[in-house]
Each structure stands twice: as C-alpha cells, then as structure tokens.
Amino acid sequence: MKKVLLVFAAVILFIGGSGYSWYISNYQGANYYVFISEDCEPTEKEVKHKGRKTTQYTYLLKGYNEKGESQELELKTFYKLIPNTYLEAFSNKKKKVTSWVERSRDEIPRQPLEQLE
Template sequence: MKRVVFGLVAIIVLIVGNSIWHNSEHGGKNLFVKIQEDEKIEMKKSDNGHVTKYKYSVIGFDEKGKSQEIKLTAQYSLKHYDYLKVVTNKKKGVLSWKEVKKQEIPKNPLFELEKA
C-alpha cells in the first residue's frame, strides 16, 4: 500500500514539475503595444541575397496596465499606430506577435496606450 501511495505521489510531482518547466520555457504573458516610432533597419547578407530586419523598441502593457519595455523584430515595416499583441517570456524575450484591432485590446492596456 505504501508503495502505491509513494508511486502516485511521485507521478503527481513529475506531472506538476513538467507543467511548471513547460510554462517557463514555452509560455509567456500577453502585452499590447502601439507602434509610434520609426524602426531601425538592419541589413544582413545571406547565401541567397540580402535579408532586411526591422527592429522596434516599444513599451507594452499587460492586462493590468503594467508597463514593460519590449524589443521586437519584423520582416517588414509596421505602420505607425498599428496595435500588436506580443507574447513575451522572461528567458527568451519575444516569442510571437500579431497585429490586432483596437477593439480587441482590453480596457486597462488600451487606456495606457492612448495616454502614451
């Protein structure tokens, strides 16, 4: 009986530990940004030609309205006043981003973005 209980506890600990590790490596928090400044253009030469990267340094706001500086890269120039939803991770930085409509942004971050 003790072995069964010990085995179940060990399995539960492994599942919880794996979940925590997975979230720290692959999960992130959502931040909302508004593109207001020009990008910095970086040209690199690759085997099949030139690659252009557009780099942005922006302030993002989470759903509570707390700010965080974000550095993101795009393969094309973003329009001024575009809104983005950015997924960030403490270890890896920006994981992904996508353009969103103003109506899709929660109230607190939208208020902070409009003030800035």
C-alpha cells in the same frame, strides 16, 4: 517488486515534473499590447535567414498588459511594421517576444489602451 515499481513511479514523476517546469519557463508568458507610431523607427541588421541574406528589423517598444503594467519589448521581424497599428505581443522571460497579432483599437482592453494613448 513493490520497490521497483515505486522507484519507477518516482522516476516517471521526476521526468514529468522536469518537463512541465521546462515547458512553463520556455512557453508561458504574458500578452502585452503595443502601438506602432509613425515616428517608431526600427534598427536594421543584415542577417542570414534560410540560406539568404535579408534585413531584420528590431523595434524597441513599450507594451502594457491587461492590468496596465508596462514592459519594454524587443520585437524582431523581417518586414517593416505598418505605422499607426496596434499589436498584441506574446512575451516570456526566456525567449522575449515570440509572436504577435495585429489588433483593432476596439479589441484592446481599456487599461492598456489608456496607457497607449
């Protein structure tokens, strides 16, 4: 009986560890701050979204994390972004940019703000 419980516990721990590892690789990442300048032109592509044809805009931007380290980001959206705005983009290695939020200049940490200006 003890052996069965030990095997069962080992299987549960393995499944839990695998699930946690999958979650970390798919959903954990870093925040990067970007600036949408006036000369930042997206590439446009016709795609099907929810059964309709629509235009997808892809922006290639340089983002900076709180330490001031840079990374090239590919941000995709179904509408054009407003020029002269700051964004905080959440990015991970597997899914790239997964979400972003508009931020005011005062909300950007000092290190990335120096790099963006």
